Amino acid sequence: MKKVAFYTLGCKLNFSETSTLARLMEQQGFERVEFNQRPDVFIINTCSVTDNADKKCRKIVREAQKINPDGYVAILGCYAQLKPQEISEIPGVDAVLGASEKFRLHELMPTFTKVPSGQPAQVFNSPIEHAIDYHASYSLNDRTRTFLKVQDGCDYPCAYCTIPLARGKSRSDTVANVVQMAREIADRNVKEIVLTGVNIGDFGLIDGQRQATFLDLVRALDEVEGIDRFRISSIEPNLLTDEIIEFVAQSKRFVPHFHIPLQSGSNQVLGLMRRRYKRELYADRVAKIKSLMPDACIGVDVIVGHPGETNDAFLDTYTFLNELPISYLHVFTYSERPNTAAVDIKLVVPGSVRAERSKMLHILSDKKRRAFYESQVGRAATVLFEEDIADGQMQGFTENYVRVVATYDPLLINELKPVQLTGLTPMG
Known part of the structure; x- marks a missing residue:
């Protein structure tokens, strides 16, 4: 029995897919082991949201070679779709699988052979337009909570983002299939499920046709016996409707926790980013949540240093966030990504300025989290x-x-x- 180890970079969605791929490999007769237990096969599921994610992939490959120089190394995920040829030339990599191919990993593995030193890896990569199938996934046994994938891909062409190029068009599972998977997870004695996807508020697109909404999904999941908690991982503010907020406020199982990407508190920068809302709508969503659920936790994604972000625009963002009743920030420093619209914006923010702005928002996040925690003392x-x-x-x-x-x-x-x-x- 060959041993296989997985390493996951990136988001909850990647973790759900890695876990599903691992179970498929086990069905093929592989034994799943930890990364440091000298496996025969290393599978690295990559992210490519930032340049730093690409660097992490290279580092993990080097570590795999140290653990087992004869081990087979396969790279899949977003980085593998975006830059397959670049990855194929990393020393030690034997196979690269794109978005359409990664769920064929368990089928293709028997045909993989170790690439001779100095030779490029085998590349299995189709154009992203071919990534039209939906592959259901959920994590198990990795942590107490289970990440349940309900949607994949994205139709939002944000100026800074490569995700549509890495994952393709928005597509979803059916409500019935998601409910069935939730029941399977409940049978494993899991108490909490986190709903995940690329753009879960866009849930319901199947073969390009809208067949359901995210509200339909949460209503159905709220009736699933055996799961005590459902948590929404991240949802766009323009897709977080009054009806969803009102339903969560009175639901049996959905918890009062929202993670809502903002990216910038400046309407000018939001326009450059090609976001689909203005900050006034974002403030309205936060106010709606707090009016119905005063103790709700609200997390915020913010990007600093996006091209066109002047000092005044950043201060707008800082002031806007400081005044909102939010609970914590996830701060991302902008990094240039090929084939995105943002790289053509002329006003480029120097790296040192990006770092300083990131530091300021991290400090603000600590203050917000502490204030939120202090408000909960005695409850x-x-x-x-x-x-x-x-x-x-x-x-x-x-x-x-x-x-x-x-x-x-x-x-x-x-x-x-x-x-x-x-x-x-x-x-x-």
């Missing part, structure tokens, strides 16, 4: 405890995504327990 909550143990402490998250630390007790792992939030620690 009763329910925590799903995880298997992350450090220094005799374990942690978990409340419904509204407050990290809670408690003394380690093995009986608490994967259990929902009522707690009283008594005070802040460095961890939560």
